[in-house]
Amino acid sequence: MQDKNCHVLLCPQKPGSSSSSKKMASQKGKTGLTLYKNAVNKVQELFLGLLLLPASYKAVFYWFLVILGSFICDFLPIPQSYFSNRRNVLNVYFVKWSWGWTLCLLSPHIFLTSAVYTYGNIVTMIRNLTRLAVGTAFWYFWVNLFLYIKQETGSCVGDKTTTAILACRKKGFHWYEFDISGHTFLLIYCCLIIAEELQIMRDWDSVIFHMEPRNDKQKLKYWHSVVTPLAKALLWSTGLLQILWEFMFLWTCLYFHTVSQKVLGAVVAIFTWLVTYKMWYKFRISPGLPWKPRHTESKQP
Secondary structure (H helix, E strand, C coil): CCCCCCCCCCCCCCCCHHHHHHHHHHHHHHHHHHHHHHHHHHHHHHHHHHHCCCHHHHHHHHHHHHHHHHHHHHHCCCCCCHHHCCCCHHHHHCHHHHHHHHHHHHHHHHHHHHHHHCCCCHHHHHHHHHHHHHHHHHHHHHHHHHHHHHHHCCEEECCCCCCCHHHHHHCCCEEECCCCCHHHHHHHHHHHHHHHHHHHHHHHHHHHHHCCCCCCHHHHHHHHHHHHHHHHHHHHHHHHHHHHHHHHHHHHHHHCCCHHHHHHHHHHHHHHHHHHHCCHHHCCCCCCCCCCCHHHCCCCC
């Protein structure tokens, strides 16, 4: 036996003891790496699970958040913060341009994924992209209607002869109007469209097995392998963008507008999503719905 009083560097080592120590250290390192990878995988699964929740679930959640946030805003006001300032960076450079940011990420996502499940049929690919054109038309219509209502219901407090918002404010007076929350509408609308368009990624890895058999299936497998890294990168990017919209939507509920103004904005967003994705897009004369496995597709009228 080794002398207990002997220094570890001076005492003779048993044959094989050094290699055993190295093996143990190596095993501990591998165990730590495995635990780390498992933890990362769990976080990814949780993130993707929340991101790919059906849009209908998200619509219910957003509605609940509008009601709860509005109640807190009116009856339990929270202290002012950086996000209560309309000039905060996220509001100025992201929220005000939220539809543009959403288009920038969804356009390549729809183009690339539809290139695979349409076998590169350019006409069908363009048809899928027209969902964003329809969304843009609704966005433009509703935002301008909100501005019109704001102008027509408003008055300049302190100078009733002034009928323009900017002129009233330049004179130092306050413009009082019914201002339907454009941010509530836009952020909910963006999130619901993102939720609908990303649903294809739930079955992306098995998309080839759900496709109709054709002679050029090998070509399909090749393009699927090429598109997959880009599609997954866009999935993560768009997912992070959606989290940002939801984060800013929370602050809108807590700090800005009245209950009725936010409720109306939410109603318009959810109504527009229902009319398009849950009704019109199920018909053949429409941009059509995003791809789903055949066993989950509903027959189009």
